[in-house]
Amino acid sequence: MKGLIARRPGTNTYDLTADGQRVAIFYTKVHDRLLRPLIAADQPPAPAELRAALRTIDHHVNGYTDQARVGKAA
Amino acid sequence: MVMSEILTVNDVLDGHVMLDVECLDRIYLNGYVPNLQVAGQVSSFMTAHLKCPIPSPAVMERIGTRFRRAVKTFADAEHIPVVRFGKTDRKQEVMRPYLARQARTGRAGVAAIGVAQEYQNVFAASQREDRGHTGNRVWFNFYKADRRVTCYYFYIWDEDFGPTFIKVCAYFPYPVKVWLNGHEWAKRQATHAGIGFTALSNGFATCEDPEGLQGICDRLGPGIINVFFERWMSILPLPLDHADRAAGYWWELSMRQVEVSRTIVFDAPRHARGFFEALVVDNLDIGRPESVELIFHGPRRPGPGRPVKLGCVPKTKVVTRDTIGVTVNAFFKSSRVKQYLKDGRALRVETVINSPDDLGCHRRLQHLDELHAKGRDVNRRLLDTERVGQGCVLASPAFERVAQPTLTEDGRRSPALRFGDPRVMALLGALCAALNSLGFTNRSLRAQVNQLLGVPTDQYTVNQMTTTWPDYG
Numbered sequence: 021m022k023g024l025i026a027r028r029p030g031t032n033t034y035d036l037t038a039d040g041q042r043v044a045i046f047y048t049k050v051h052d053r054l055l056r057p058l059i060a061a062d063q064p065p066a067p068a069e070l071r072a073a074l075r076t077i078d079h080h081v082n083g084y085t086d087q088a089r090v091g092k093a094a
Numbered sequence: 095m096v097m098s099e100i101l102t103v104n105d106v107l108d109g110h111v112m113l114d115v116e117c118l119d120r121i122y123l124n125g126y127v128p129n130l131q132v133a134g135q136v137s138s139f140m141t142a143h144l145k146c147p148i149p150s151p152a153v154m155e156r157i158g159t160r161f162r163r164a165v166k167t168f169a170d171a172e173h174i175p176v177v178r179f180g181k182t183d184r185k186q187e188v189m190r191p192y193l194a195r196q197a198r199t200g201r202a203g204v205a206a207i208g209v210a211q212e213y214q215n216v217f218a219a220s221q222r223e224d225r226g227h228t229g230n231r232v233w234f235n236f237y238k239a240d241r242r243v244t245c246y247y248f249y250i251w252d253e254d255f256g257p258t259f260i261k262v263c264a265y266f267p268y269p270v271k272v273w274l275n276g277h278e279w280a281k282r283q284a285t286h287a288g289i290g291f292t293a294l295s296n297g298f299a300t301c302e303d304p305e306g307l308q309g310i311c312d313r314l315g316p317g318i319i320n321v322f323f324e325r326w327m328s329i330l331p332l333p334l335d336h337a338d339r340a341a342g343y344w345w346e347l348s349m350r351q352v353e354v355s356r357t358i359v360f361d362a363p364r365h366a367r368g369f370f371e372a373l374v375v376d377n378l379d380i381g382r383p384e385s386v387e388l389i390f391h392g393p394r395r396p397g398p399g400r401p402v403k404l405g406c407v408p409k410t411k412v413v414t415r416d417t418i419g420v421t422v423n424a425f426f427k428s429s430r431v432k433q434y435l436k437d438g439r440a441l442r443v444e445t446v447i448n449s450p451d452d453l454g455c456h457r458r459l460q461h462l463d464e465l466h467a468k469g470r471d472v473n474r475r476l477l478d479t480e481r482v483g484q485g486c487v488l489a490s491p492a493f494e495r496v497a498q499p500t501l502t503e504d505g506r507r508s509p510a511l512r513f514g515d516p517r518v519m520a521l522l523g524a525l526c527a528a529l530n531s532l533g534f535t536n537r538s539l540r541a542q543v544n545q546l547l548g549v550p551t552d553q554y555t556v557n558q559m560t561t562t563w564p565d566y567g
Contacts, residue, residue, distance in 0.1 A: 044525035
């Protein structure tokens with residue numbers, strides 16, 4: 021199974037391999053503790069500085085879009 | 095306090111190397127006539143050997159004119175194109191099509207003759223006012239000076255060495271330069287020996303017999319180069335002839351520039367660039383005096399002794415070019431060691447020795463083997479010295495195996511475990527909880543997955559779990 025678990029011979033019991041251990045821990049940690057909070061970082065409880073920085077990015081991207089005159093459909 | 099172990103690049107590369115080849119790369123040689131190096135030798139060449147009563151620049155002019163005429167006759171007779179190099183021309187680029195054409199014929203031969211005006215250290219003469227000791231004859235002083243003179247570049251396609259050139263200066267004492275490439279030689283020898291390989295630009299990407307290939311590369315030495323040199327010196331027009339040779343006036347070779355390279359080809363080339371750039375960032379200090387001395391000379395022996403004089407400002411130079419990306423250079427005296435990513439898939443380390451003295455070797459070609467061995471040591475010590483940080487990772491195959499569809503041992507398709515897919519995240523979360531020595535079963539794991547997915551037990555069935563992991567069940 022993609023090298024993540026290994027069956028104990030003669031049983032229906034499985035063990036995590038070393039690769040499996042790392043994949044399981046870091047997939048879930050990165051997903052739950054980094055990606056999900058960062059994707060939702062425009063709303064509380066994300067830190068105010070982060071929300072302000074995202075607003076700044078948004079403001080500048082809008083500025084470029086307006087200057088390039090591609091913002092609205094003709 | 096726990097000291098963390100310092101990892102070197104060798105530790106990281108362990109298990110990630112497809113091919114590791116050490117080979118001489120560029121070999122640039124000086125040809126000089128040993129007994130025409132000082133003014134007295136010039137006089138005795140003209141008087142004792144050529145039987146000229148007065149050693150004079152007119153004799154030099156006569157030999158030079160004869161040589162130029164011989165080159166023209168040779169080119170006409172063999173139908174060899176003669177190309178005059180411009181001031182800013184890149185000679186190798188100008189000659190590339192001619193060499194390619196000669197290579198296509200499959201026969202060794204002179205592809206083209208390049209003519210250039212270059213500054214060379216030659217003998218100049220001035221008339222002595224006191225008319226010498228006889229008082230009534232014209233008498234000349236000879237002295238070495240840099241003069242802009244004609245040089246002929248014989249671009250050759252050789253059966254053993256591939257593209258090469260021999261440059262002959264048309265002015266006394268007729269210095270010669272020889273350019274060869276060790277990788278080109280090794281490629282031809284591998285082909286002759288029936289060893290299959292694929293080439294990198296100037297190197298090897300894969301080889302079906304790495305040990306055999308390394309054996310070939312180890313064989314390149316002064317004997318083979320001398321055979322090449324003698325072969326072509328007997329074919330090309332030259333300013334010195336057989337009579338001069340019989341009298342002991344002939345060229346010997348010494349090392350002007352030698353590049354000793356090591357090419358390490360990665361098994362996962364798409365991660366090579368990230369790995370290499372992180373390696374560069376972690377090792378910007380290799381040009382510091384203490385590091386560079388260690389790389390070029392190894393650890394200093396204990397006990398008294400004068401420290402090595404560097405003779406240069408120690409520095410690391412990072413050069414970025416579009417064609418080959420980042421190159422890191424560490425300088426030592428007039429030599430340097432450079433490191434770059436070759437064709438995006440191999441780590442290339444090259445010690446460029448501009449003066450064999452830098453490594454404690456003599457210059458004559460017979461000492462090439464000793465210089466070669468010392469150059470390889472420099473390459474090895476560079477890799478031993480380089481530390482790696484957390485960024486220097488050649489990716490683990492586990493991540494790709496997980497993130498892409500694969501086939502199981504019995505040929506069934508195992509879908510990718512997509513990052514972010516709720517079922518996948520629940521499954522891996524359940525595996526985190528299964529980190530214990532008792533192991534887990536399908537049933538116990540499914541209960542955990544259900545809990546994390548927040549669905550009743552009957553909505554995530556054995557079948558669904560088996561679809562996610564075909565081996566499991």
